[in-house]
Amino acid sequence: MSMGRFIxxxxxxxxxxxxxxxxxAETLRGRGLDVLLTREPGGTPGAEAIRALLLDTQFDWDASAEALLFAAARxxxxxxxIAPALDRGEWVVCDRFIDSSRAYQAGGDDLSDDAILSLHTIGSMALMPDVTFLLHADGDDIAARLAQRDSDGSDRIGGKPADYHARVAQRFRDLAGSDPERFVLIDxxxxxxxxxxxxxxxxxxxxxxxx
Ligand SMILES: Nc1ncnc2c1ncn2[C@@H]1O[C@H](COP(=O)(O)OP(=O)(O)O)[C@@H](O)[C@H]1O
Ligand SMILES: [Mg+2]
Incomplete structure (x- = not known):
């Protein structure tokens, strides 16, 4: 019996x-594995409803409210x-997870990493991925990709200022550096x-x- 992995x-x-x-997800399925492809915030009807609240530009959540909403959705x-799929032995591929909360609400804003991890313990039994791929690319490439994808405007978090996103990027790098057993940096x-x-x-x- 194969054991599920959380990526x-x-x-x-x-x-x-x-x-x-x-x-x-497609490649793993091609190898005969059972794969659950999911994303955050979202992945259940309730969490997708919270996602809509989080990304809606009509709201002005502060960092704490944002962190709590993300933790509730997660x-x-x-x-x-996620847990039921892992219990069934499936592979879970998740588009963003806890490290996004650590990078955005703690790195981009100024909550502590401990606070974010406490919410994760309360909300999600402190579940951590087995492997986390941290993708990084050059700024110019990304600007072109985003212009193409978000031609009708960015969401509430994507639309935050460049210095916020720079702090997020730096925190992602720091998290990866502090946990090389779990993180892999991907060009x-x-x-x-x-x-x-x-x-x-x-x-x-x-x-x-x-x-
Ligand atoms: N390697 C790539 N080269 C060029 N364009 C890409 C590449 N990967 C993704 N894209 C395009 O760039 C945009 C952003 O990619 P996406 O996967 O949505 O990024 P993310 O989920 O990290 O925000 C999309 O329009 C996507 O089709
Ligand atoms: Mg995406």
């Missing part, structure tokens, strides 16, 4: 997380989607196929070829 993809806006999550997502420049190839290669070496 998250992290990084800033437009770096290619959703594209790569989809490609990774709690529902873990309890009703997300170049075409989607090339990035996918890097992720598949890194996954094989993280989990062992048979894994």
């Amino acid at each position: 998250s993809l992290e990084g800033g806006e437009g770096v290619g997380k959703s594209t790569q999550a989809q490609m990774l 709690s529902d997502h873990v309890a009703n989607t 997300a420049n170049g075409p989607p196929d090339a990035v996918h190839e890097r992720i598949v290669r890194a996954l094989a070496s993280m989990l062992g070829e048979g894994g």
